[in-house]
Amino acid sequence: MYLENIRLKNFRNHADTSLNFGTKANVVLGGNGEGKTNLLEAISYISLTKSFYASSDTVVLKINEQVFEIEANVVSDGGMINKVHIGYDSRSGEKAYSINKRRIEPFSSIIGKFPLVFLSPENADITFGGPTDRRKFLDIVISQSNISYFKDLSEYRKVVRHRNKIFGDAKNFRTDTSVLLEPWNDQLVKYGSRIMFKRKLFVNEFRKYIEESYSDLVDVKEIPSIAYEPSFEINDDDAIERISEKFFDIIKKKNQEELKFGTTLIGPHRDEINLKINNLDLRKFASQGQHKTFLIALKIGEFFYLKERCKETPVFLLDDVFSELDANRALHMLKLIESLSQTFITSTNPEIFDVALNFGDTNKIFFVKSGRVETTQN
Secondary structure (H helix, E strand, C coil), X not given: CEXXXXXXXXXXXXXXXXXXXXXXXXXXXXXXXXXXXXHHHHHHHHHHCCCCCCCCHHHHECCCCCEEEEEEEEECCCCCEEEEEEEEECXXXXXXXXXXXXXXXXXXXXXXXXXXXXXXXXXXXXXXXXXHHHHHHHHHHHHHHCHHHHHHHHHHHHHHHHHHHHHHHHHHHCCCCHHHHHHHHHHHHHHHHHHHHHHHHHHHHHHHHHHHHHHHHCCCCCCEEEEEECCCCCCCCCCHHHHHHHHHHHHHHHHHHXXXXXXXCCCHHHCEEEEEECCEEHHHHCCHHHHHHHHHHHHHHHHHHXXXXXXXXXXXXXXCXXXXXXXXXXXXXXXXXXXXCCEEEEECCCHHHHHHXXXXXXXXXXXXXXXXXXXXXX
């Protein structure tokens, strides 16, 4: 798929911005805080119904305004034009999403329809950070390719919150939790087992995508690997029913410990994803360059995985990533990603693009200043 055009009204820095895009590389240049990343955020609304940065819709609303709108034409791989409209009114707190004037509900039904891959310096936490960052990566990829996973994940998070409230109340008011916990234990196991099963399958499938994309990025012989490490032991051949049995057993064993700490200690919210190069832990032994290469390989692997599973070519968003790379690595990465799909690239430095890209109808360049966008630099 590709975005033919977009219009932003009262979105972040943009009072009223309309742009027509190239089908390949779209480079957005400007200083920090001028509104470059806002364009990528708007695209994330089209694909995910929300911003990948902001915690709420109110945050992206232009200061002193009450309503924002996003309009775009999204062209599918099959040539179908989807006229997308997203509106948010802060007075009512209501957000609406429509395609070809047909209102879409629930919002979760959009996930995976317009797949995207997003890469920014903050994504370095996937390789450098804690388990939460790696779980988030898994959840975003699997959710875009499997709507039932997204729904299970949403329900599971609600269950954990309810369970934790029961533990908190028990700790504060010395109440008996056994009767209160029973239905929530059932729900925890129901949704948690499905999530763990799907994560297990995903990691086993995704391994080849990382290996292939990593080998395209480096000349030396380095073998990347990814492994799923759930919060309790499951086997590769365990079905959901067997995972559920193990889950119930571990809940019983952890009951007193959970009461003591007042929180849910077991389940997919405690999973880890182990990343290695040449069988060595990435976080402990990899160089800065290996971290960056592994992250890019993850994202390119994500692109091909989503393209295959969603039956639609994802859009690639790169937010200020070239400042983190040396010139040779940046040039190599740009050429590789440009060949994959429509890309949107923000940067403060135009030099690498002048060398690597020919701008015209296919590749376009935009200059942003104070929320105003020009196709030629003043």
